[in-house]
Amino acid sequence: MQQGQPSPVRTASPARMSQDEFPFTQEASSSSLPGSSLPPSTPKSTCFTSSSPSALNRSISLFGATGDEIQRHVEDQKSFGDKRETLVSALDSTTGLVKGLAAFNQEKWTIHYPHQLGLTTTAAAPNALQRGTSSPPATSPAKGARPSAVRRSASMFAEEPAEESSRPAPQRSYSTAEGPVKPTAPVDAPPVHPLSILSLDLKLGHPTAPTANLPALLPSLSLATLSQLLSRRLTSAVGHIGQLRQRVTDTNSRILVTGDLNAGKSTLVNALLRREVMPSDQQPCTTVFCEVLDASAWNEGKEELHAVRDVEKYDAADRSTFDAFDLSQVLEVQDMEESPYQIVKAYVHDARAPAEESNEPNPSFIKNGLVSISLIDAPGLNRDTLSTTALFARQSEIDVIVFVVSAENHFTLSAKEFLWNASREKAYVFIVVNKWAGIRDKARCMRVVGEQIKQLSPATWKARQELVHFVDAAEVVDDETEEEIKSSEEEATSFDHLEQSLRSFVLLKRTTSKLAPAKHYLLNLLADLSTLASTNVIAASDELAEALRQLQRVKPIHERLAAQRDEVEEGVDRVEESVVEVVRSATWSRLERAMGYVSQGQVVPPQEATPTSLAGAESLKAPTELPEFPGVMGLWEWASEVKATLVRALEAEVRSAEDEARGETVEGVKKVQDGLGEKYLSTANAGEQGSEEVKEGEKKAERVFRPEVMFAKRRRGLGRLAARGQSTGLGLGSTAVGLSNSFSATDFEVTMFDLLDLQRLYAHGNRLRGKKAITDGEDGVETSAILGLGLGSLGMVGSRVIGIKGTMDSLTRIMEMLGSEKARKWAGPVLGVLTVGFVAYIIVDLPRAVPRNIGRKLQASLSSSLDSSSTATPPITFPSAHSDRIAKETRKVLRLAGWDLRERFRAALERSEKERKEVEATVEKAEGALKFLGEFVEKVEKEETRVEEVAV
Numbered sequence: 001m002q003q004g005q006p007s008p009v010r011t012a013s014p015a016r017m018s019q020d021e022f023p024f025t026q027e028a029s030s031s032s033l034p035g036s037s038l039p040p041s042t043p044k045s046t047c048f049t050s051s052s053p054s055a056l057n058r059s060i061s062l063f064g065a066t067g068d069e070i071q072r073h074v075e076d077q078k079s080f081g082d083k084r085e086t087l088v089s090a091l092d093s094t095t096g097l098v099k100g101l102a103a104f105n106q107e108k109w110t111i112h113y114p115h116q117l118g119l120t121t122t123a124a125a126p127n128a129l130q131r132g133t134s135s136p137p138a139t140s141p142a143k144g145a146r147p148s149a150v151r152r153s154a155s156m157f158a159e160e161p162a163e164e165s166s167r168p169a170p171q172r173s174y175s176t177a178e179g180p181v182k183p184t185a186p187v188d189a190p191p192v193h194p195l196s197i198l199s200l201d202l203k204l205g206h207p208t209a210p211t212a213n214l215p216a217l218l219p220s221l222s223l224a225t226l227s228q229l230l231s232r233r234l235t236s237a238v239g240h241i242g243q244l245r246q247r248v249t250d251t252n253s254r255i256l257v258t259g260d261l262n263a264g265k266s267t268l269v270n271a272l273l274r275r276e277v278m279p280s281d282q283q284p285c286t287t288v289f290c291e292v293l294d295a296s297a298w299n300e301g302k303e304e305l306h307a308v309r310d311v312e313k314y315d316a317a318d319r320s321t322f323d324a325f326d327l328s329q330v331l332e333v334q335d336m337e338e339s340p341y342q343i344v345k346a347y348v349h350d351a352r353a354p355a356e357e358s359n360e361p362n363p364s365f366i367k368n369g370l371v372s373i374s375l376i377d378a379p380g381l382n383r384d385t386l387s388t389t390a391l392f393a394r395q396s397e398i399d400v401i402v403f404v405v406s407a408e409n410h411f412t413l414s415a416k417e418f419l420w421n422a423s424r425e426k427a428y429v430f431i432v433v434n435k436w437a438g439i440r441d442k443a444r445c446m447r448v449v450g451e452q453i454k455q456l457s458p459a460t461w462k463a464r465q466e467l468v469h470f471v472d473a474a475e476v477v478d479d480e481t482e483e484e485i486k487s488s489e490e491e492a493t494s495f496d497h498l499e500q501s502l503r504s505f506v507l508l509k510r511t512t513s514k515l516a517p518a519k520h521y522l523l524n525l526l527a528d529l530s531t532l533a534s535t536n537v538i539a540a541s542d543e544l545a546e547a548l549r550q551l552q553r554v555k556p557i558h559e560r561l562a563a564q565r566d567e568v569e570e571g572v573d574r575v576e577e578s579v580v581e582v583v584r585s586a587t588w589s590r591l592e593r594a595m596g597y598v599s600q601g602q603v604v605p606p607q608e609a610t611p612t613s614l615a616g617a618e619s620l621k622a623p624t625e626l627p628e629f630p631g632v633m634g635l636w637e638w639a640s641e642v643k644a645t646l647v648r649a650l651e652a653e654v655r656s657a658e659d660e661a662r663g664e665t666v667e668g669v670k671k672v673q674d675g676l677g678e679k680y681l682s683t684a685n686a687g688e689q690g691s692e693e694v695k696e697g698e699k700k701a702e703r704v705f706r707p708e709v710m711f712a713k714r715r716r717g718l719g720r721l722a723a724r725g726q727s728t729g730l731g732l733g734s735t736a737v738g739l740s741n742s743f744s745a746t747d748f749e750v751t752m753f754d755l756l757d758l759q760r761l762y763a764h765g766n767r768l769r770g771k772k773a774i775t776d777g778e779d780g781v782e783t784s785a786i787l788g789l790g791l792g793s794l795g796m797v798g799s800r801v802i803g804i805k806g807t808m809d810s811l812t813r814i815m816e817m818l819g820s821e822k823a824r825k826w827a828g829p830v831l832g833v834l835t836v837g838f839v840a841y842i843i844v845d846l847p848r849a850v851p852r853n854i855g856r857k858l859q860a861s862l863s864s865s866l867d868s869s870s871t872a873t874p875p876i877t878f879p880s881a882h883s884d885r886i887a888k889e890t891r892k893v894l895r896l897a898g899w900d901l902r903e904r905f906r907a908a909l910e911r912s913e914k915e916r917k918e919v920e921a922t923v924e925k926a927e928g929a930l931k932f933l934g935e936f937v938e939k940v941e942k943e944e945t946r947v948e949e950v951a952v
């Protein structure tokens, strides 16, 4: 530096400059862009107190960046890269978490919403998550009191106050079905914040419902519906994360350079590239938008022009979508009258870019190793181009608008209009006041331009230290030789400052426009996930506790019932067998006894323990004695009556046996239904949680035992002994099992022989004669038999009537003498005597003989009808047949009662097994849910910490 030259820029340290000296007084706390990660710029007062042009020229360099600032910008770039990497990783992890929760909600556990548990936003409440899980996913109070800006976006039930910044979250109830907010949470409810991203959009389907009433709708939605709505929310969250990721990872950033005609836009672009790529001329020469891109990044390193007719179809790899020109032909392409091209893409190499690919920050503007910046040189603004450029500027891919204004001309009307509109949409617009070197009264120029900016774009004005630059682009382009480039890196200039600000601003813009939304969205989403998971930890803990309590009740009952299964079977069989045996033997002995009397022609004397007939059962009065003998004249009718009486006596005994069996059966059924039922089913019923209605229904379904219907379908009529065993009508809806044998006491008629005790006579005669008694059923009567009969009868008459036993023996001896020759001559008189004796016997013995004969015949008749059965088995007798029948009927009733009990027991066992399985499944489900949610909350918290640390 030569002597006499004005002091170098750095000696005029910004710190030493007075704020008042700077025409654009910096407003307090607005030295950096709002929300910027850049530290506030050092107040670089650009006081142009000297009116000397050279001094001013030197002062201009005050705008230039110091080495520290450049270093800071470099660090900014690096930090941007780190933040981006962290957020991309967090976005990916969160996608995994959301998908995991969605699958969990679909397959394993229906997610509850906080209001379903009646939770409130009680920030001071102790953390309830510590109960019910070994690894409590605690939400720290610090997290609970997360800055409300993060929460601002949505509330599940009510709008959040916009101004809450440092205040704790308002108390808010989730269960507002009744309208007014009231704290419904249990004392140990965790702090819960309202859901934002995952809140339910209940306006769907209720477009007219006012927001304030929405909470009232929540309780009316079922758990399943809410869970489905949540699924949709989660799916859309995954979609949104995808979009955010795309935006975050998008490295392309576009700067639109626009301004008045001839303001020096092309010159500025060239200056940023440090090479003359765009044509610049006194004459308006930019007619088409021309985008300058890094050739190595976008066109395989090849420098050329792509003149594009249809931007929508453009593909750098597809030659058919553009016309290619040499880079040097740019003026030709621009100069075309009525250009057919929408845009010209100029792929160039930046002179300052490193030859090799590197992610390290470097001085190149378009290839800085972090963000690929493309510069779009727009046609100068006039009435024709204004709307097109405005449209272009509005595109979302345009990160920054650099508005170039000539210091010589200030803002034209078109410029003002554009700036006015653009600043409304983009908030910040870079303003480059170009051709600054030629301005003499720089202070005045600055003041005028400053006033205009203040009005046109207040936001830009506020951040003017970063956004408003006074430069001379032509100087940079003209003067920069290879060597000067080097030296310029060492000596910061105002243009460097512009360049670095622009670069930082692009990064800042990207941070604000891409990283910040991603961070805020992630924090909101993660907070929601944490809330949901925490809420569900409580739900799962409660469910687990309840299920374990249920299991404690249900498991032992089921185990006991399962162990008793065989016991019940055996118990029922035992009762059945014992009762049947009692009935069988009682019946048999009763009938055997009865048959003993009847076969002797006697009525059956009542037994002491004869049961009385049950109400409703058909009763039959047992005859107490035989009808009185009316004399020989009424003999025949009397014999029939005797027969009927004996039959009735037998039948009455059968009835009594049945009554007795019925009584036993009643006892047996009681033993089964009440005794065993009480013993085994009370266990099951005690454990049943079934409603009273169900139990009532089961009771109704039980069979009702009506003992009086047992044996009801017996054959009617005195003449038949009802042994056919047709349906006995047990009253249990069963089909009776019939006996294969049939008894019929009416099958025999009273005959002449019944009136005489021929058999007895015959037997007696034979005994006298030493012969074997004839058997029943032999029709033929031999002479000797008749003789025997006669003798027998005589003897009997004699012994009864005369009363001398000796006479009888003498007569017998006399009769035996008839066989000898000597005795034959006695035959006539003896036979006479015999006949008289016989007749006398008949008359005297009738009242006794007839009943006996009939009884015997009755017995024979009953037995004969059974004799057809196999000889291998014990002979079936009247008592045995009836005892079998009655025992069978008893067994049938008991079996049904047993079957009933078994069924009820089986049903109870099944029910308890089902209940146990259900409870066990619930336990498993809740335990699984707790495990999942515990891990989930941990992961969410890890992500939250990671994302919170990303400063955007």
Ligand SMILES: Nc1nc2c(ncn2[C@@H]2O[C@H](COP(=O)(O)OP(=O)(O)OP(=O)(O)O)[C@@H](O)[C@H]2O)c(=O)[nH]1
Residues within 6 Å of the ligand: 260, 261, 262, 263, 264, 265, 266, 267, 268, 279, 280, 281, 282, 283, 284, 285, 286, 378, 379, 380, 381, 434, 435, 436, 437, 438, 471, 472, 473, 474, 475
């Ligand atoms: N002294 C001086 N002249 C400049 C500066 N910038 C541009 N010029 C001159 O101004 C004229 C117009 O420059 P351009 O870069 O073509 O301007 P432009 O805004 O691109 O023009 P159009 O695209 O046609 O609107 C040229 O002759 C440049 O040499 C500068 O900073 N200082």
